[in-house]
Amino acid sequence: MPEQLTVYNPATGEAIESIPQQTAEDVEKAIERSHKAFQSWSKTSAGERASLLKKWYELIVENKEELAELITKENGKPYEEAVGEVLYGAGYIEWFAEEAKRIYGRTVPAPTTGKRIVVTRQAVGPVAAITPWNFPNAMITRKAAPALAAGCTFIIKPAEDTPLSAYALARLAFEAGIPEDVLQVVIGDGAEIGNVFTSSPKIRKITFTGSTPVGKILMKNSADTVKHMSMELGGHAPLIVDEDADLDLAVAQTMASKFRNAGQTCVCANRLIVHESVKDEFAKKLSEEAAKLKVGNGLEKGVNVGPVINKKGFDKIVGQINDAVEKGAKVLTGGTYDQNDEKGCYFVTPTVLSNVDTSMNIMHEETFGPVAPIVTFSDIDEAIKLANDTPFGLAAYFFTENYRRGIYISEQLEYGIIGWNDGGPSAVQAPFGGMKESGIGREGGTEGIEPYLETKYMSIGL
Template identity: 65%
Template sequence: MATMFNVYNPATGELIEEVTAHTEGEIKQAIKKGHLAFKKWAAVNAHERSKLLRSWSQKVQENKESLAKTMTLENGKPLAESLGEVDYATSYIDWYAEEAKRIYGRTIPAASESKRITVSKQPIGLVAAITPWNFPAAMMTRKAAPALAAGCTFIVKPAVETPLTTIRLIELAHEAGIPTDAIQYVNGRGSVVGDIFTSSEFIRKITFTGSTPVGKQLIKNSADTVKHVTMELGGHAPLIVAEDADLDFAVTQTIGSKFRNAGQTCVCANRIIVHESVLDVFADKLAKEVQKLKVGNGLEEGTNVGPIINKKGYEKIVSQVNDAIEKGAQVLTGNKYDTDEEKGYYFVHPTVLKNVNSTMDIMHEETFGPVAPITSFKEIEEAVEIANSTPFGLAAYFFTNNYKTGMYLHDHLDFGIIGWNDGGPSAAHAPFGGMKESGLGREGGIEGIEPYLETKYLSVGNL
């Protein structure tokens, strides 16, 4: 008898759909199909692969509204954000449709007249992906598009909370003409599927977006078969506001970064570090604007902040807020909750905390919720020290109109993605990824296709 798991609407607790979990045998069979399909897909010329990817992108856009509604139902984010994510997801398909035609080799001058040296690129093989619930469309296409463009076959395990968006995207890929065995999905618990992926002799690369502890385990397990890995892991982003910053602009950008998807993003601002001379003004402006945000069901018009994905996430947020208050933090707005544990929904009203310090858990642990903790600094070196005092290095933001301050911050912040007067720097055409324990490799940009390619060197002698 098949094992089923339920997909719920986090805004209401209502059952959306029952999804069949694949058995170990079915997963291994899918992997074998992907492996066998690799040679045929890799042999498809780059222009044809590009054409098929463009067709996939067109199919996704034709189904944009229905995809966005599905995403909001299973994820909870406001419909406007889901519509934006569909565009973001297709931007990766569009970008790598073009990059498929730009996988270049090179000729190297030899040290002997009788030799010729060339370097070529070839697809790495079958790629397995594990994607998160917070961006169920974009995190899949950000991996699938470069893999397919490079000539790799692809299999993905979506998060059990949000499998429906991924399933539909892959159906559309098949409708666009991409072979069914070239791009597949499997459903099941992460630990089970992850072990099958990492132990498989047929899978040559693992790409994962999720927590650092899970990423570390996948890296360890992949070592036995020496798989290539790309890891986009946890973050704890600082947002620095210098004394010369445009405060109104900084407030707008901070809200966009912090409260998107109810703060459930790996790059959202988690620690707001403000110069002491503008602390009170910035904090008051931020709290005033945050109070305007509407909390509710993502399908309701005007909703800005949706639900927390589950009870575990909700409890972590509440624990961090309570800890901060007990240790002296001042609540400027928020610290309100609408929950129904019996029905299974959890809403956290956007919260702004002032007078936060390094003794509080919220300064050391990724929140993944709509809480903005504000602390202060005197000298710019102190702001950098606070920002870098974490094992994570995914994203950082700063606001200043002084180019010396800006260049100093760029040079000294240990983060892979930095926004200077920009709270939303992510883009398909730019490399996305972290330093330190926030990951390995980059996704997006010209860098994003390299992890799916092997480099082959040919030396021809006796000419």
């Protein structure tokens, strides 16, 4: 009997379902099936792959309510947010169904009249994906869609907190006609499965969304087989509010960025860097809006903020709040929490902190929780320096009505994703990814399919 993994609802502690875990040997067999399936899947026409992806997209949209309810049960995010995730994730499948038909080659002028040079693109090979719990649907589709569109086969190792969404997506893919060996899901110990992926010469690419330390381990362990790598790693997003900002807009967009999914997103604002002349007004408005948010079970109507995913995440959030308060920060709203270790349920009220400075851990570590620390600045270069003072470079935000100032700020920020007067810049049409230690490669947009393709050229003698 294989070992079972029980999935729990983080809002209630209720056991949702128990599923069998795979051993290292099971994963190796899955890789072998993926390798064999690649021989035929990579030879299918772009039109055929596009048609199957479109059917998958349509089935996801048809079943969005059931998929969203499953996300809320295993992840905890409010149901309406979960519906948004399903549709956002499905958008990647629709987008890359079209990109499958745009994998173009080209001819190149040869150095002599007696030759012709032809450049073609082909699928990189079997791909292994390791995806996180905070977007258990969209982080899979954002990777699987371009891989399948390119002609790669795909194995998903979802987070142990949220594997059920992966199985649900796979079932709909099979219903759409995608072969079962082309898209597989494996569940089990992350380190063990990661080692199997990185050591296998038949896995030609690894795509990972998660922490920077784990990403570095995967990169090191993949060196012996020189795999292709796509990494979307940690962030510590700054949000700058300049003195001429539209404060109502800035507050509304900060709310959307900071408290979505209880602050458990890689791109949510982690540090609010506010001009000293507007700090009091901004802090007051933000605190008033944060205090209106209802915390609870995401399946209940009116709930805006769900639970923290687990005790490890909860302890980090509470530790950062306590550290900041001990060092002089002031709690403007929130700062309270509900901890039930017996059930494994953890809630943190949306929190706004003022009087924050760089001595506090929250200014250096990604929070992954509903806490908004406010630090002030007087000169824009001071704000930019503070924003860039991190090894991470995933997302950054700023608010100003001055276009000259805005262009200057955007060009100085060392981040792959920039939101100017926009707290939600993610879109299927745009390339998503970070600079510095926040990752390698891009997902989404026309760039999103590139990491799944090899370039080959042929020189023909006439």
